[in-house]
């Protein structure tokens with residue numbers, strides 16, 4: 161029977177899953193969930209994330225699952241994306257189609273189910289917006305209270321509205337996301353009744369792995385490109401590929417492309433400058449979702465890049481906004497952080513790292529409707545102009 165344990169990716173210490181800390185007691189690193197006895201993995205008849213229950217959360221009973229039907233997102237192809245990136249076979253998987261409009265729901269369904277399994281009544285997260293929207297929704301759906309730490313003046317109003325509407329207890333943080341995350345880690349040292357819903361909770365990573373399962377079941381991409389902020393997805397995608405390879409579900413490994421915003425690119429520096437440890441930066445970018453200067457998952461993310469012979473690229477705000485316009489005008493649409501996927505592919509094609517004949521899947525992490533921060537300038541037509 162498949163089961164799960166927690167294991168430190170650095171020192172190898174192992175722990176039972178019944179514990180409310182995801183940090184190794186011996187070396188302080190963030191733990192992995194390790195799935196055991198999964199060699200004969202079989203899909204369930206459930207939809208989306210829970211189709212892969214045996215390799216996502218095998219010990220949960222079906223009646224303990226808190227789900228709003230995450231996953232099974234669409235993959236789009238459009239000539240404008242090919243023309244812009246210089247890659248004929250470029251596809252975009254739209255995670256903005258998840259219930260609260262971002263990929264976070266895939267991780268949240270698993271983490272909140274585990275919170276309920278362990279009997280927690282309160283959840284906690286720090287957020288640039290999407291995590292708080294998702295955490296608030298899933299906590300409310302499960303009938304428990306959520307607390308969200310957010311730099312409320314710096315996040316999109318739409319995301320704040322989501323958390324507020326779902327009834328979250330909103331804690332305004334005077335600072336940025338990194339301040340909020342360190343406030344959260346301090347709070348967890350003092351309070352044991354909060355269940356953390358950020359991606360430092362490894363159950364979030366287990367849910368987010370399913371993005372890769374869905375892609376690899378349908379296609380054989382050479383590269384998979386996606387935005388990188390707190391590095392939960394980078395960690396999850398590599399873990400999915402490692403496990404799929406071990407289980408014989410895939411016979412090759414696509415290369416991961418993690419793309420950061422230039423003003424928030426500590427992981428780019430860490431990998432490309434071969435630094436011994438990640439040096440946090442003061443983050444600044446138009447893409448508020450990835451305005452993160454001290455990503456918590458950098459060690460697991462490095463493992464993913466190494467395993468997949470991956471690439472870490474960075475793009476400017478101008479490149480992000482230009483790519484977003486292409487995605488929006490193709491009728492697909494996404495929030496700005498998501499457009500780094502396309503911007504990064506274009507840049508790597510121009511550098512000659514990607515070939516025009518490569519097959520590339522980009523991940524659109526959030527919905528177009530997620531951001532309304534500034535007054536939009538719309539040149540509207542008059543009725544007379546249309547009639548004449």
Ligand SMILES: Cc1ncc(COP(=O)(O)O)c(C=O)c1O
Nearest residue numbers: 388389390391392393449525526
């Ligand atoms: C829309 C969006 N895209 C990308 C990211 C970055 O993902 P990760 O933190 O997993 O690197 C986030 C949040 O972190 C996000 O909200």
Ligand SMILES: N[C@@H](CCOP(=O)(O)O)C(=O)O
Nearest residue numbers: 287288289290291358359390
């Ligand atoms: N963009 C994120 C930042 C927190 O990331 P997480 O994956 O660690 O929860 C957000 O939406 O808050």
